[in-house]
Amino acid sequence: MAIFEEFKNITGLELLSRQTNYLSGYTERKDSLFSRLAVLYFSEQKKFKKLQQKIKVWLKKEKTETIFALTGYTYYISEDYKKAKSCFLKAISLNPDNLDNWIDLAFALRHNGEYEISNGILFNYNYIIHYYKYLKLTDRNYLTLKKLVLEVVKRTHNA
Amino acid sequence: MFETYIPKRFCREFVNIKGFSGQLTMIMATVKGIKPSMDDWVSVDRYDGYRKICKRYGLFIRPDTVFNVVEDQKIPLSVIGRERLTTTKAYGLPFNKLRRNGSVHVFISKSKRNLERCFKNGWYPLIIKSRVIDRPLIDAFKFGYDLGYPECCVNFFQRYNNWYKYSYLYEALKNTPENKYHYLCNPLTKDVTYSYIYHMPCSYNCQTTIESAERIRTAIYEEEPQFVRKIDRHLKLPLLIFYERKSYAFKGEIKNNRLYYKDVCFIGQMPENNLYETDLEKGDCVFIENKDVIILKNGKLKKRIKWQRKDFAPEIPFIVQFN
Numbered sequence: 001m002a003i004f005e006e007f008k009n010i011t012g013l014e015l016l017s018r019q020t021n022y023l024s025g026y027t028e029r030k031d032s033l034f035s036r037l038a039v040l041y042f043s044e045q046k047k048f049k050k051l052q053q054k055i056k057v058w059l060k061k062e063k064t065e066t067i068f069a070l071t072g073y074t075y076y077i078s079e080d081y082k083k084a085k086s087c088f089l090k091a092i093s094l095n096p097d098n099l100d101n102w103i104d105l106a107f108a109l110r111h112n113g114e115y116e117i118s119n120g121i122l123f124n125y126n127y128i129i130h131y132y133k134y135l136k137l138t139d140r141n142y143l144t145l146k147k148l149v150l151e152v153v154k155r156t157h158n159a
Numbered sequence: 160m161f162e163t164y165i166p167k168r169f170c171r172e173f174v175n176i177k178g179f180s181g182q183l184t185m186i187m188a189t190v191k192g193i194k195p196s197m198d199d200w201v202s203v204d205r206y207d208g209y210r211k212i213c214k215r216y217g218l219f220i221r222p223d224t225v226f227n228v229v230e231d232q233k234i235p236l237s238v239i240g241r242e243r244l245t246t247t248k249a250y251g252l253p254f255n256k257l258r259r260n261g262s263v264h265v266f267i268s269k270s271k272r273n274l275e276r277c278f279k280n281g282w283y284p285l286i287i288k289s290r291v292i293d294r295p296l297i298d299a300f301k302f303g304y305d306l307g308y309p310e311c312c313v314n315f316f317q318r319y320n321n322w323y324k325y326s327y328l329y330e331a332l333k334n335t336p337e338n339k340y341h342y343l344c345n346p347l348t349k350d351v352t353y354s355y356i357y358h359m360p361c362s363y364n365c366q367t368t369i370e371s372a373e374r375i376r377t378a379i380y381e382e383e384p385q386f387v388r389k390i391d392r393h394l395k396l397p398l399l400i401f402y403e404r405k406s407y408a409f410k411g412e413i414k415n416n417r418l419y420y421k422d423v424c425f426i427g428q429m430p431e432n433n434l435y436e437t438d439l440e441k442g443d444c445v446f447i448e449n450k451d452v453i454i455l456k457n458g459k460l461k462k463r464i465k466w467q468r469k470d471f472a473p474e475i476p477f478i479v480q481f482n
Contacts, residue, residue, distance in 0.1 A: 028240035028291055038297035042317055077297050107295055111279045119224075119253050123287055157255075 003058050003067070010051050011040055018066040018091075021099045023126055029100055034073050041077045052078065065094040065101070072104060081111040086139070093139040096132050099125060120149035127152045160396070160408060160424040161351040164389060169382035172212045176205050180352045184379060184390065188355075189267055190216045191378040193371075195307045196268035196277035197357070200226065203258045209265070218267045219274045224285060225252040225261040231431065240291030242471070244284060245322055246404070246428070251285030251292070277305040308358040309368055315361035322472050326402050329475040331362055339364040342394040342481040343372035347406050350428045353393035355379075359403075363481065397480040398426075399445055399452070402472055405432040407439060413480050417446040438462045445478070452476050 007015040013036050021030040041048045055071050072087030088105035095101060102125050109118035121128055131148055135141075164180040165171060170187050174180045188194040201209040203225055213220040226249035234241050234248060241248075254263050266281055268274035280302040282294035303313040319330045328346075340363040348354045355372035380387045393408070397418050400406040405427045411420025423440055425433040435452075439445065442454035442461045450466035466476070 026239055028243065028293070035296040038295065038300060039317060041297065042300060042314070076295065103292065104295070107282070107298065110282070122292055123251070123253055126288060 003062060006054065006058075007051070007070075010054060011037075011047050013037075013040065015066070015070070018064075018069055018095070018098070018100075020095060020097050022097055023099060023129060025099075029103075030098075031100075033070065034076075034104070037073050037077060048074075048077070063090075065091045065098070068094065069101065069104065072108070076104070076108055076111075079111075081108050084108040085112055089139040089142060089145075092132070093137075096129060096137075099129070102129065116153070117146055117149050120153045124149070124152045124156055127156065160410065160422065161348070161353065161393065161426065164352055164386060166383050166386060170216070172215070173209075176208050176212060177201060181350065182357065183352055184355055184375060185357050186267075187379050187382070188375040189269065190218065191375075192269045193307075193374050193378055195270065195273040196266060196305055198264060198266050198277065198281050198283075198306075200262040200264055203254075203256070203261050203263050206256065206263050206265075213267055218269060219271050221266045221274055221278045222254045223264045223266065223278065223281065224283075225254050225258055225263050226250075226283075226285065227252065227261045229286075234286065235289075238286055238289055238291065240284075240293070241286070243291055243293070244286075245472070247283065249285055251287050273305065277302070280305055303358065306358070307371070309361075309365065309371060311365060311367055312358055312361045316359060323470065324473075326473045326475045327359055328400055328403055328406075329477060331360060332477060332479065334361060335363040340479055340481045341369055342391065343369045343376070345394045345398075345481040347398055347400065347426060348393055348408070351393075351426050353390045355390065355394075363479070394481055397478065399439075399476065399478050401427075401452075401474040401476050403427075404429050404472070405434070405474065407436065409445075413478060416478070417444055418478050419444050435462075435464060438464070447476055447478060450476060 004015045016031060019030040021027060052074050055074055058067055059071055068087045068091040072084045072091065075084035075087060085105065085108040088101055088108055091101045092105060102121055106118045106121040128149060137145055164183060165174050170183060170190060173186050174183060182199055185194060185197050189197050206222065210220050228247060228249045231248055264283055266274055266278045268277060280298040284291055284293040300313065300317055303316060319325045319327050343355055344360045344363045344365055345354065346356055346359050349357050355375045356368060360368040376387060396408045397411055397413050398406055398408055408424045408426050409418060409420035410422040411418055420443060423436060425436045427433060438454055442456045444455040446453050452464040454462040
């Protein structure tokens, strides 16, 4: 059974392929999956737990931006912010143009105690996206990303 | 009605430094250790002074972002997500003591652990560059627990905090047995100093809210009994509510579903929502008829405020008095 169908069977929610929220776009967020999962977590914990188990299987099958973001959300909601951070970094690596991935990462970092980097991203997301792409960074270059954020902050005095 | 309250002693410094008594009861409850943590706003140039007062009262403090509040009309239409800013509308900047303008969003608590949790979940929606940046919804839900709100009320919030669909205060009214409106569950005066709660209760007779407000009331009574008497009096004033941000308090009484009054005061926080104070001042009686608000003077019609359907922040007017 396809992941999207399985997801619907477990949660009753629709899973759509992740769309890119470009800086040039006009939407605050492209999808409401994160919010809908938050409601599910409080209203139907059993379904949420089942989803968490199933995601581990899906992640072995498919390494897409959609699955990384989804996995990141479930870790975030269950307060495993380190794993959430790792998933959002992978989602960024696959699609750095997607502002939603950056905002998700910034809030995971806030919970993780990496406040300076989190704020650096939130207040300078446009520069960070630009230079991340320019430097061709990936999820394996987190230290470089940190240096990049701090450098941008220093130059813009924005964090 | 609703004048700034200056305590005789306990927590007086907070009012002095802020210049008004907003959230004073919550600060007192946090100092007393009844409320686990809270957030507040203080002018950047007064932050150092505020921090010292917190220290004196045994509170830990953590600053977050700086808010430059703007009027709705001054936010360009091109700002993405501007329509979602329902209450405070502000541009956000990182905190820096050298800044001259704005208010810093701070978190305070008696416990370092509670402070950390509250801080992490407590981001408030802000305009950064050309977009509204908001925290994940799950943080907003958990923030309610961090602030010590009752679980039933947090659950109710999760269900009905939808400004496109519900009038939250009206939903709470529907969830309350008729004429069981307990004054300790009155959330309408929370932004004008005189309240023991700072959350939206699930019902105006919520037992957990009553117990928690009673604890705060008792603690404040030990320090400032005259403040408690004032709060109680304000909480029991009759109210006309359109929605969360448009409500009026009256000096008067309700008889046969009609509110007879001598004085009226807008308590909806956003001045741009105060559309009817002048009309109400011309009258002496107000009541609801088929969702229309009728204002009378000496028994004669002064004004009929026709009910209008709204797609955002729906209004279902009602009159209520908490006892």
